Amino acid sequence: MSPWVRVGLAGLIGLSLGATALPAVAMPVADSSQAEESQTVTSDEKATQEDVVAQVPDTVEDAGEGTGESTEVLEPVVPEGLVADEGDGLEQVGLMAASATTTTVPGDVALGIINQERKKAGLSPLLNVQPMYDAALTWSTYMNKVNKFVHMYEVYDYRYQASFAKNAGWQLGGDLIGKGFSTEQQVANAWLNSTKHREWLMDKHGQMGAAGVAKVGSYWTLYVAGNPSKTGYVDRTPTGGSTVPAQPALTLSVSIAGKAASGSTLTMATAVAGAGSQGVTESFSWAVGGKTIQSGKTLQLTNAQAGKAVDATYTVKDLATQKTFTKTARVNVAEIPVQRVSGDCRYSTSCAVNKALSCSAKPVFIATGASFPDALSIGPAVAKLGGSLFLTKPSSADQMVINAVKAKNPSQIFIVGGTGAVSDNVANQLKRATGVTPERIAGADRYETSANIYKRFFQGQSIPLVFVATGRDYPDALSAAAAGGALGAPVVLVDGVTGKGMSADVVSGLKKATSKAVIVGGEGAVGRNVQTNLAANFKVERLAGDSRYSTNAAVNTYIGKVSGEAVTDVWVATGRNFPDALSAAAPAGDPTQRLVLSNGACIPGSVVSKQIKTADSKVAQVNLVGGTGALSSSVASLTECK
Numbered sequence: 001m002s003p004w005v006r007v008g009l010a011g012l013i014g015l016s017l018g019a020t021a022l023p024a025v026a027m028p029v030a031d032s033s034q035a036e037e038s039q040t041v042t043s044d045e046k047a048t049q050e051d052v053v054a055q056v057p058d059t060v061e062d063a064g065e066g067t068g069e070s071t072e073v074l075e076p077v078v079p080e081g082l083v084a085d086e087g088d089g090l091e092q093v094g095l096m097a098a099s100a101t102t103t104t105v106p107g108d109v110a111l112g113i114i115n116q117e118r119k120k121a122g123l124s125p126l127l128n129v130q131p132m133y134d135a136a137l138t139w140s141t142y143m144n145k146v147n148k149f150v151h152m153y154e155v156y157d158y159r160y161q162a163s164f165a166k167n168a169g170w171q172l173g174g175d176l177i178g179k180g181f182s183t184e185q186q187v188a189n190a191w192l193n194s195t196k197h198r199e200w201l202m203d204k205h206g207q208m209g210a211a212g213v214a215k216v217g218s219y220w221t222l223y224v225a226g227n228p229s230k231t232g233y234v235d236r237t238p239t240g241g242s243t244v245p246a247q248p249a250l251t252l253s254v255s256i257a258g259k260a261a262s263g264s265t266l267t268m269a270t271a272v273a274g275a276g277s278q279g280v281t282e283s284f285s286w287a288v289g290g291k292t293i294q295s296g297k298t299l300q301l302t303n304a305q306a307g308k309a310v311d312a313t314y315t316v317k318d319l320a321t322q323k324t325f326t327k328t329a330r331v332n333v334a335e336i337p338v339q340r341v342s343g344d345c346r347y348s349t350s351c352a353v354n355k356a357l358s359c360s361a362k363p364v365f366i367a368t369g370a371s372f373p374d375a376l377s378i379g380p381a382v383a384k385l386g387g388s389l390f391l392t393k394p395s396s397a398d399q400m401v402i403n404a405v406k407a408k409n410p411s412q413i414f415i416v417g418g419t420g421a422v423s424d425n426v427a428n429q430l431k432r433a434t435g436v437t438p439e440r441i442a443g444a445d446r447y448e449t450s451a452n453i454y455k456r457f458f459q460g461q462s463i464p465l466v467f468v469a470t471g472r473d474y475p476d477a478l479s480a481a482a483a484g485g486a487l488g489a490p491v492v493l494v495d496g497v498t499g500k501g502m503s504a505d506v507v508s509g510l511k512k513a514t515s516k517a518v519i520v521g522g523e524g525a526v527g528r529n530v531q532t533n534l535a536a537n538f539k540v541e542r543l544a545g546d547s548r549y550s551t552n553a554a555v556n557t558y559i560g561k562v563s564g565e566a567v568t569d570v571w572v573a574t575g576r577n578f579p580d581a582l583s584a585a586a587p588a589g590d591p592t593q594r595l596v597l598s599n600g601a602c603i604p605g606s607v608v609s610k611q612i613k614t615a616d617s618k619v620a621q622v623n624l625v626g627g628t629g630a631l632s633s634s635v636a637s638l639t640e641c642k
Helices: 043-053 108-120 130-146 158-167 184-192 195-201 346-355 379-385 399-407 424-434 446-457 475-487 504-513 528-535 548-563 579-585 605-612
Strands: 006-009 013-015 021-024 092-094 127-129 172-179 207-216 219-227 251-257 265-273 280-288 291-295 298-300 309-318 323-332 338-341 364-368 388-392 413-416 439-441 466-470 491-494 516-520 539-543 569-574 593-598 621-625
Touching (some): 108 184, 108 207, 127 130, 130 172, 130 207, 130 219, 158 172, 158 219, 172 184, 184 195, 251 323, 265 309, 338 346, 346 388, 346 399, 346 579, 379 388, 379 446, 379 475, 388 579, 399 424, 439 446, 446 491, 466 475, 475 491, 475 548, 475 593, 516 548, 528 539, 539 548, 548 605, 579 593, 579 621
Parallel strands (some): 127 207, 338 621, 364 388, 364 413, 413 439, 466 491, 466 516, 516 539, 569 593, 569 621
Antiparallel strands (some): 006 172, 092 127, 207 219, 280 309, 309 323
């Protein structure tokens, strides 16, 4: 016995050569007794035919049942190169003579067998032509792709089925299909031995003139075209045009699983109900603000989606109706964590910052919170030794500061500035509380104090560079202090007009340690004459912007360029005053940290959109140093400055 096989017959429909389609003709397929009617065949064909036909009755398709839906005339999916001309539109590829047995043209063997039977009945042969072959190939390709044994009209409608014939100048067109046959001989015999299939091949319902046969995978299609005959054409189309019953709309569901936070993975959970007999195709996409960012069922969230709504869209196409359905679910991604570190004054804020740091049994640095100069240069030293910086009142330290210093169990205590900045009384308070005698680092003025800080903690050591900033104001030096801590470089304060601060002994020591000096601030802060003097001994680079905030951004960019480290934490402090930024400069003195100066109402856009909220950003937390009087709630929501 032969392998399992199936054959099917689709009704052929009539189309006028004008714009209006004639009704369809729907025919029932032969039953088992009809399918077994004997035919005249050669002796070597008979065994194959009997094997095939013996299994046909249980697997013949009923052409009267449709499963598709159509609400408009669909254009046929015709292979490239098929063009209808003004005449019959046919190009004869090859005609199988009754005596021929071999050919390289697809369909010649099958049509040769069919044409033998047509010749016996006095009918003209079916021409094996390119457009009909293209139609057959289109449909066998479709059945193989969806793995469904189905007629054209069952997926689309009769108008689609006939459109291949109409495009080639005929009025009738339809498909005969088969599955599981190995050769054209086998499938042709099966069609001829099914009574109703044979009727169409033998012009019982129209005058057929052209055909094509194609096989893709295990699926066969014979597409036949012709014109109505006066005696054979019967109008059996129900009122209303298409004979295909409507399919209900699909029901889709989609939900999103996973933690909606940067670094987490979201997964779409989907389901579809009510699919047609031909199945469906599915696609999945993710979008933010209406813009698709990724396809697939999963999405790895990054800082680029933080604080935004993410839409998961599930799209399904019903292959029976060719209709597309979509359903969308939405999730709001959490903002990047923002922590406010503050107290009720600059001193308690300083304590709060240090409490957030784990630097027990390390050096503690004490500077006045009443003015900025002394503490500006100490930031890199604090970072270098892994210590803590506390601000104090000049005359006496608040008890909360004393308690906070004691809790650190410091190994050393350094007081920055003379007794006018931090009194001996404060030094005695610290000694009584900790048992550690403080070491004072000071000079005659801010510039000498800065030079002495360099000498105490950096002189005699190789350093990558030296930062130079004006000592007349604090914003640029604040940025430099954090950068110095991050890169292991000292900050030397100078008078931006006179150049005071770069004494001969300082320059001599720096020349032995580095060849590079980086000025922080524009020429209004550190003049061109100062730069010229530096250039006599160092390779000089300037980092500057049109404001303290853009200069701060330039410095932060430079840190990343030199260190190559990804930023994990951002420390935001007001740029309108110095105490909170002084406290923040110490913890920000790490290549993975950044000190960002804010105007108090917003954060510079270059920081939020280009550093924090990007797909490759590693920022895990933003720390606000100072209360709402210094940094508003808008800053806490990471509002960008316009």
